[in-house]
Amino acid sequence: MMQAYIDQTADYVRKQLANAEAGHDWWHILRVWNNVKLLLQHETADRITCELAALLHDIADSKFHDGDETIGPQMAGEFLSKIGVEASTVQHVQNIIFNMSYKASLGDVTFYSKELEIVQDADRLDAMGAIGIARAFHYGGFKNRELYNPNIPPVAHHDKESYKNTTAPTLNHFYEKLLLLKDKMNTQAARTIAKQRHEFMEQFLSRFYDEWEGNN
Numbered sequence: 001m002m003q004a005y006i007d008q009t010a011d012y013v014r015k016q017l018a019n020a021e022a023g024h025d026w027w028h029i030l031r032v033w034n035n036v037k038l039l040l041q042h043e044t045a046d047r048i049t050c051e052l053a054a055l056l057h058d059i060a061d062s063k064f065h066d067g068d069e070t071i072g073p074q075m076a077g078e079f080l081s082k083i084g085v086e087a088s089t090v091q092h093v094q095n096i097i098f099n100m101s102y103k104a105s106l107g108d109v110t111f112y113s114k115e116l117e118i119v120q121d122a123d124r125l126d127a128m129g130a131i132g133i134a135r136a137f138h139y140g141g142f143k144n145r146e147l148y149n150p151n152i153p154p155v156a157h158h159d160k161e162s163y164k165n166t167t168a169p170t171l172n173h174f175y176e177k178l179l180l181l182k183d184k185m186n187t188q189a190a191r192t193i194a195k196q197r198h199e200f201m202e203q204f205l206s207r208f209y210d211e212w213e214g215n216n
């Protein structure tokens with residue numbers, strides 16, 4: 001019964017994201033889902049809620065819906081209700097999706113649960129390490145950003161609007177978000193994985209500057 005909900009949701013998401021851009025496509029969902037399963041081996045939480053939220057968390061990104069941050073939770077809720085998931089679980093999944101993004105964490109946080117912590121960690125891990133680097137440059141290419149510009153220093157984004165509206169080079173995103181993630185993990189298991197991914201990004205940046213300067 002419960003497993004059937006997960007299978008049906010995975011099928012729905014896979015179809016729904018068939019033409020999604022590569023930073024938020026089915027492969028991202030699969031990686032986050034796998035991260036969730038890994039973290040659940042170390043944490044006590046409701047497995048079904050975590051897996052459903054991981055599967056549905058990027059079903060409709062506000063970036064591609066005129067900034068509407070309610071459309072994702074709404075679509076997720078409609079789907080889960082339709083397949084018969086109980087109302088309290090539907091509500092919980094919606095709360096997780098609405099509150100888990102990095103943007104949301106820069107605004108007023110209105111909801112907290114162990115399940116949110118786990119899914120948020122799983123998603124954040126996928127923005128770090130080799131995959132995180134690939135996703136950042138993919139996003140930068142999509143937005144036609146410069147790779148790096150030594151004349152444009154990184155800035156700290158303290159609010160959602162400045163984070164969303166930046167047009168800075170992709171290297172700046174490392175200082176504005178990616179290198180901050182290791183200290184934002186909620187669970188111990190995610191902190192351990194994040195540490196390794198962080199070190200890899202540091203090595204990448206060091207090589208990047210060496211090559212930029214022509215120091216070989």
Ligand code: ADP
Nearest residue numbers: 023101102103127132135136137139140170173
């Ligand atoms: P969230 O949905 O958690 O707010 P985003 O949608 O902002 O996160 O990020 C999704 C992916 O795109 C992440 O891998 C992130 O690092 C990358 N990304 C977001 N903004 C930028 C940017 N300005 N430059 C490069 N990559 C970015």
Ligand code: NI
Nearest residue numbers: 028057058123
């Ligand atoms: Ni995501």
